[in-house]
Amino acid sequence: MCHWTPLEPGKPHYLMKSFKPPFGEGPVFISSTGALEILHVSDPELVKDIGHCTPSELGKPKYLKRSRKALFGRGLLTVNGDEWAYQRKLIAPEFFVDKIKGMIELVEDATAPLLESWESILDNVGGSRDIVVDDYLRKLSADVIARICFGRSFTRGEEIFCKLRQLQKAISQQDALVGLSAFWKHLPTSVNREIGKLEEEARLLILDVMKEHNNSTDNDLLRVIIDGAQGCHLQGRDAEDFIIGNCKGMYFAGHGTTEVTMIWCLMLLAAHPEWQEHARAEAAEVCQGGATLDVNALRQLRIITMVIQETLRLFPPASLMMREVLIDVKIGGLDVPHGTIIQVDRSMLHQDKDAWGPDACEFHPDRFANGVGVAAACRPAGMYMPFGHGPRTCIGQNLAMVELKVVLARLLSRFAFAPSPRYRHAPVFRLTIEPGFGMPLVVTKL
Structure with missing residues (x-):
C-alpha cells in the first residue's frame, strides 16, 4: 500500500522548506510505501539540477542494492562513494571511443551466425515466415558482450549470461508479487529458492572463468576487473565479490539493455515501412558488396541513428532513474533531506x-x-536521457550505439520485416521494458 502527495503551494511538507511555484504543479510529488519516501520528479528544471548533483550527494538507493544483490552484487551499478569512483575510473576507459573502434569486428563476428541462421530458415520455407526474434537478438547481444568481457572464453560467458537472464526473470517475478517488501524476500518461497540457486550457479561459473584468466595473458575486460580487485588490495571473498559484481553488471548494462532496444527497433520499423525503406536504402549504400563496416561507415548511417534515437525515446530500456539522497541537498527550490529516494520516470520525460x-x-x-x-x-x-543523467551516465553508451548500428545495417540489408498477426503489444517491466508476449515478426529474405 502506498500513497502520494502532490507538492502544492500552501501545503506544508518537510521537503518544502524553500518551496516555490511552479515546482508543485503536477510534475513533482511524494509517494510513501511506509518504509520509503519517494520524491517523483518530471519538472525540467529539477531534472536538470539532479544532473548537476555530485556522486557524494546522490547515489544508488540502499534498498535496491539489497533487492538486486543477487543480480548485480557489489559492482559499478550499485556501489556509491569512493568505491564507485574507483570502479568507474577502472572500467570507463575500456569503453572510450578509441577502444570501441576495435570492437566493431567483434560485433560483426557475433552478427554473422544470426544472418546465416535466418537465411537458412527462410530458404527452407520459400523465403518468408513468422520468426519470434527475441531469443535470437538476445543471444547475439550476449555474444557481443561475452566476447568483450571474456575474450577467448566467450562461450563460457554466454553460459553465464544465460544463467543471469534466468536470474533477472526470477527477480522480476518476485518484484511483481511483493513490490518493495524486504521481509518477503527472505522467506523460503519457491521463487526465493530459485533465486538463491541461480545466484550460486552464476557465481561458480564466473569463478571458473576467473581461474582460467589467472593462468592466461588475455587482455580483455575481465583481466582489467581482476587486476582492479588486486589494485584496491582486496583478498579472498571480497576480491571474488568485486569481480563477480562487475561481471554481472556488464551483463545487464552491456547486454540486457541493448537487446531490448534491438527488438523495439525492429518492431517500430516493421510498423512503419516507409522508415524501414529509408533505413534499408542507407544500409545498402554503406554496406554495398558486404564491405566490412568501420567507424567511418557507421558515421554515414544517419537515418539508422535517428531510428535508434527515436526508439530509445519511446522505449527507454531502463524506464526509471532512482537515486538516494546521501546528504541533505537543495534541488531547485526544494530542501531534500538525506535518505529520500528520488525517482525520475524517463518515459514521462521522453x-x-x-x-x-x-x-x-x-x-x-x-x-x-x-x-x-x-x-x-x-x-x-x-528531457532526453536513455543512457542516464549526470555523473552516473552509462559508460557503455558508445558501444551500445555501435552495436545497434551494425546489427540493424546488416539485418536491413538482408531482410524485410512486417508486423505479425500473432503480436500482442504488452510491454512489461523485467528490470528492462520488454515485450510481454515476445516479438514475432514476418521476416522476408531479400
Whole structure:
C-alpha cells in the first residue's frame, strides 16, 4: 500500500522548506510505501539540477542494492562513494571511443551466425515466415558482450549470461508479487529458492572463468576487473565479490539493455515501412558488396541513428532513474533531506508534449534529423536521457550505439520485416521494458 502527495503551494511538507511555484504543479510529488519516501520528479528544471548533483550527494538507493544483490552484487551499478569512483575510473576507459573502434569486428563476428541462421530458415520455407526474434537478438547481444568481457572464453560467458537472464526473470517475478517488501524476500518461497540457486550457479561459473584468466595473458575486460580487485588490495571473498559484481553488471548494462532496444527497433520499423525503406536504402549504400563496416561507415548511417534515437525515446530500456539522497541537498527550490529516494520516470520525460510537441507519443525519427542531435530535438534538452543523467551516465553508451548500428545495417540489408498477426503489444517491466508476449515478426529474405 502506498500513497502520494502532490507538492502544492500552501501545503506544508518537510521537503518544502524553500518551496516555490511552479515546482508543485503536477510534475513533482511524494509517494510513501511506509518504509520509503519517494520524491517523483518530471519538472525540467529539477531534472536538470539532479544532473548537476555530485556522486557524494546522490547515489544508488540502499534498498535496491539489497533487492538486486543477487543480480548485480557489489559492482559499478550499485556501489556509491569512493568505491564507485574507483570502479568507474577502472572500467570507463575500456569503453572510450578509441577502444570501441576495435570492437566493431567483434560485433560483426557475433552478427554473422544470426544472418546465416535466418537465411537458412527462410530458404527452407520459400523465403518468408513468422520468426519470434527475441531469443535470437538476445543471444547475439550476449555474444557481443561475452566476447568483450571474456575474450577467448566467450562461450563460457554466454553460459553465464544465460544463467543471469534466468536470474533477472526470477527477480522480476518476485518484484511483481511483493513490490518493495524486504521481509518477503527472505522467506523460503519457491521463487526465493530459485533465486538463491541461480545466484550460486552464476557465481561458480564466473569463478571458473576467473581461474582460467589467472593462468592466461588475455587482455580483455575481465583481466582489467581482476587486476582492479588486486589494485584496491582486496583478498579472498571480497576480491571474488568485486569481480563477480562487475561481471554481472556488464551483463545487464552491456547486454540486457541493448537487446531490448534491438527488438523495439525492429518492431517500430516493421510498423512503419516507409522508415524501414529509408533505413534499408542507407544500409545498402554503406554496406554495398558486404564491405566490412568501420567507424567511418557507421558515421554515414544517419537515418539508422535517428531510428535508434527515436526508439530509445519511446522505449527507454531502463524506464526509471532512482537515486538516494546521501546528504541533505537543495534541488531547485526544494530542501531534500538525506535518505529520500528520488525517482525520475524517463518515459514521462521522453513523451512530454510540452518538450517534444503534440506528436510526442508517435514514432517520428526525423525529429533527430539534419544533424541536430538530441540537444536540439526537444526543449529543454535534458528531457532526453536513455543512457542516464549526470555523473552516473552509462559508460557503455558508445558501444551500445555501435552495436545497434551494425546489427540493424546488416539485418536491413538482408531482410524485410512486417508486423505479425500473432503480436500482442504488452510491454512489461523485467528490470528492462520488454515485450510481454515476445516479438514475432514476418521476416522476408531479400
